[in-house]
Amino acid sequence: MKSIQLQHIQKSYGDTEVIRGIDVTIEAGEFFALVGPSGCGKSTMLRMIAGLESITAGTLRIDGVAANELKPSERQLSMVFQNYALYPHMSVEKNITFGLHTKGLTKLEQRERCHEAAETLGLTDYLKRKPRELSGGQRQRVALARAIVTEAPICLMDEPLSNLDAKLRAKMRSEIRQLQRKLNLTMIYVTHDQVEAMTMADRMMLLNEGEVQQIGKPLDLYNKPANTFVASFIGSPPMNLVPVKRSEKGFVASDGRQFQPNVMTTVETATLGVRPEQILPANEDVTFYAELKNIEVLGTETILAFDVGGVEWLAKWPGQWPLSIGEKVACYIDPKQMSLFDADGERIEPRHPKLFEALEVFQ
Amino acid sequence: MTMRNALVYTLLVLSAAVMLFPIGYAFSISLMDGGEVLKGNLIPEEPSLANYVAAFDRIPLLTYLVNSLVVALLVMVGQVVLSSLAAFAFVFIDFKGKALIFMLFLATMMVPWEATMVPNFLTVQSLGWLNSVWGLSVPFFALAFGTFLLRQQFKTIPHEMYEASQIAGISRFRFFWNVVLPVSKTPLVTLSVYSFLTTWNMYLWPLLVTNTEQARTVQIGIKQMQSNEIASDWGVVMAAVVMIIIPTLLLLFAGQKQLQEGLTQGAIK
Incomplete structure (x- = not known):
C-alpha cells in the first residue's frame, strides 16, 4: 500500500495552463475518484501521476518520496486505459503476462500469476483467445487482469467503464470496487460520470478548468457543495439553483417567492440551492405553490418540473402522483436543507451550526 | 445483372x-x-528448350541471377529495417524538431534519384565498392517512401498501447519488436515486395558500378545479350527474359494477398 501526495501540482502547455495548482493527499488503500466535465484536466492529472506527462511545477510524492522524475515503470503502479490498450495480436494470456519478465519472474511464475489473475476475473476459459474474439466486458476484464497481475500497490484507471453499456457498467462498478478492497489497492479513478464517483469512491475530487472545486467524501459533496459548480455537477437531477435578493424575512426570488434558509449571512444577493428530493409535497407549512410545466411518473418516484424565478426547477417526489400539467401544487422545503451561495458562487456556511442544532433540541 | x-x-x-x-x-x-x-x-x-540451354551457355546467366537475388534481398532487408526503425522514432519517440526533420525526410522524395547519382558514384568509388554487392545495395538502404508508408501505419496504433508498455517497464525495442512489427505485417510485406521488385528491375545504377561479369545483375545481362552478336537470336534473349521474370512472379503470387491489403488499407474500416 502506498500513499500519493500532490503538492501544488501544475501543468501548462506553452502558455495554456491546464492544471492550476493541486494539493491533495491520497491515502494508502483509498479509492479516490477524480471527477469533472470533459476537458477539466482530470486525465492530464492522472497521466502526470503515471509519469506519462511531465509535471510543470509542484512535487509528486509516492509514499513520501519525490517521484517527479521517475519513469512510469519505476512508480510501482498499474494503469487501465479507456480503450483498454490490449495488444490485438496476442492471446489473452500473453496480454496479461507481457511485461512480467521485467519483474524478474520465471516463465512458470508468470503463468501462475496469470492464472491467478484470470481466475479472479473469471477469464480462465478465455486465456487462449485473441482480444477481438471477446466481448466488451471481457476485454475490460483482460485490461483489469493486466493491471492486477503486476501486483503494483497503486492502480490508476482512466474512464475504464465508458465503453460499456449501462447494465454491464453497473456490474463492473461493483466488481472493481470489490477488487480494490480485496487487493487493498490505492486506486485513483478518473470518470466524468458523477454516479460512478458517488457509488465507488471513498473520497472524490471535483475538478473544473484545472482547478479543484471540492475534495471530500461523496456525501459531503452532495450535501454540502462548496460552490454552485459542485451543486450543479453532483446529483441527478442536479441541485436546483435560483438567484435571490435579501428581503425582510429572508430571501426573495425575482418572481416574488420567499425563502427562509437557515443560514445567517449579511449578503444582499445570493444563489439559493435545493436538491430535487428536498422539495416535498406540503402538509401544513407551504414554502411555495408551483404550476407544473411537466411531469414524469417513473414508478418509484415522480419528477415535477416548474419555474422558480425564471429558472426551471425539478422536484422528485417519492411514489406515483396522478398530477397533470398546469396543475398547482403546494411544496414544502425544510429551511435546513436550503443551501446558499454568495455572489461568487461560494457556499455560505451556516455561521453558527452548533447554535442551530441547540435551538432545534429546545423546540 | x-x-x-x-x-x-x-x-x-x-x-x-x-x-x-x-x-x-x-x-x-x-x-x-x-x-x-x-x-x-x-x-x-x-x-x-534449346534456347534455355543456350542462354545459360552463352552468358553467365546463373551468376547474374544470383547477383540480382543477393542485391535485391539485401536492399529489401536494409530498407525494411531502416524504414521501420525511422518510422518508429517518428511516431513513438518525442524529440525536438521532429516535424521539421520529418519534412526534410519527405523532401528527399522530391529529389530524383538520377540527380544524386554522381555524388553516390564518387562515394561508392572511394569506398572501393565498385563491382561489389555493397556498392549495388547500400546506397538504397535509406528510403523516405518506406519511412512514410510505415509511419502512416504506426500512427494507427493506439498510443495507449505504447504507454501501457511504458508503465509495464517494457523496453522500446521490445515494444517495437513484439507489438509494432507484428501488428504492421501487411505494410511490411508491401514494402518488402516493392523494395525487391524495384531493385530487381534496376538498370542504370548497376550499369555504372559494375563492369565485370562476376558482379553484373540480370538486367545488365539481358541488355548485353541484345547488343552482342547474339542479338539476332531472339529466342535465346527471350529465354533469358522468361528466366528473370520467374522470381518476380513468384514473389507477386506469394505476397499478392498482403500486397492488395496494403495498397487499399484504410479504404474500408
Whole structure:
C-alpha cells in the first residue's frame, strides 16, 4: 500500500495552463475518484501521476518520496486505459503476462500469476483467445487482469467503464470496487460520470478548468457543495439553483417567492440551492405553490418540473402522483436543507451550526 | 445483372489478354528457333528448350541471377529495417524538431534519384565498392517512401498501447519488436515486395558500378545479350527474359494477398 501526495501540482502547455495548482493527499488503500466535465484536466492529472506527462511545477510524492522524475515503470503502479490498450495480436494470456519478465519472474511464475489473475476475473476459459474474439466486458476484464497481475500497490484507471453499456457498467462498478478492497489497492479513478464517483469512491475530487472545486467524501459533496459548480455537477437531477435578493424575512426570488434558509449571512444577493428530493409535497407549512410545466411518473418516484424565478426547477417526489400539467401544487422545503451561495458562487456556511442544532433540541 | 456481369468479364478478359500478350509472346518465342521467329509465328510449331540451354551457355546467366537475388534481398532487408526503425522514432519517440526533420525526410522524395547519382558514384568509388554487392545495395538502404508508408501505419496504433508498455517497464525495442512489427505485417510485406521488385528491375545504377561479369545483375545481362552478336537470336534473349521474370512472379503470387491489403488499407474500416 502506498500513499500519493500532490503538492501544488501544475501543468501548462506553452502558455495554456491546464492544471492550476493541486494539493491533495491520497491515502494508502483509498479509492479516490477524480471527477469533472470533459476537458477539466482530470486525465492530464492522472497521466502526470503515471509519469506519462511531465509535471510543470509542484512535487509528486509516492509514499513520501519525490517521484517527479521517475519513469512510469519505476512508480510501482498499474494503469487501465479507456480503450483498454490490449495488444490485438496476442492471446489473452500473453496480454496479461507481457511485461512480467521485467519483474524478474520465471516463465512458470508468470503463468501462475496469470492464472491467478484470470481466475479472479473469471477469464480462465478465455486465456487462449485473441482480444477481438471477446466481448466488451471481457476485454475490460483482460485490461483489469493486466493491471492486477503486476501486483503494483497503486492502480490508476482512466474512464475504464465508458465503453460499456449501462447494465454491464453497473456490474463492473461493483466488481472493481470489490477488487480494490480485496487487493487493498490505492486506486485513483478518473470518470466524468458523477454516479460512478458517488457509488465507488471513498473520497472524490471535483475538478473544473484545472482547478479543484471540492475534495471530500461523496456525501459531503452532495450535501454540502462548496460552490454552485459542485451543486450543479453532483446529483441527478442536479441541485436546483435560483438567484435571490435579501428581503425582510429572508430571501426573495425575482418572481416574488420567499425563502427562509437557515443560514445567517449579511449578503444582499445570493444563489439559493435545493436538491430535487428536498422539495416535498406540503402538509401544513407551504414554502411555495408551483404550476407544473411537466411531469414524469417513473414508478418509484415522480419528477415535477416548474419555474422558480425564471429558472426551471425539478422536484422528485417519492411514489406515483396522478398530477397533470398546469396543475398547482403546494411544496414544502425544510429551511435546513436550503443551501446558499454568495455572489461568487461560494457556499455560505451556516455561521453558527452548533447554535442551530441547540435551538432545534429546545423546540 | 448477369448481362452486366457478362460484359464486365468480357472486358476484363480482353484487357488481361492485352496486358499478358507481351509476356506470353516472349514465352512463346523462347520455345522457337530463329527461323520461326522471323516467320512471325505466334505459337511455336515444334517447342524446344534449346534456347534455355543456350542462354545459360552463352552468358553467365546463373551468376547474374544470383547477383540480382543477393542485391535485391539485401536492399529489401536494409530498407525494411531502416524504414521501420525511422518510422518508429517518428511516431513513438518525442524529440525536438521532429516535424521539421520529418519534412526534410519527405523532401528527399522530391529529389530524383538520377540527380544524386554522381555524388553516390564518387562515394561508392572511394569506398572501393565498385563491382561489389555493397556498392549495388547500400546506397538504397535509406528510403523516405518506406519511412512514410510505415509511419502512416504506426500512427494507427493506439498510443495507449505504447504507454501501457511504458508503465509495464517494457523496453522500446521490445515494444517495437513484439507489438509494432507484428501488428504492421501487411505494410511490411508491401514494402518488402516493392523494395525487391524495384531493385530487381534496376538498370542504370548497376550499369555504372559494375563492369565485370562476376558482379553484373540480370538486367545488365539481358541488355548485353541484345547488343552482342547474339542479338539476332531472339529466342535465346527471350529465354533469358522468361528466366528473370520467374522470381518476380513468384514473389507477386506469394505476397499478392498482403500486397492488395496494403495498397487499399484504410479504404474500408
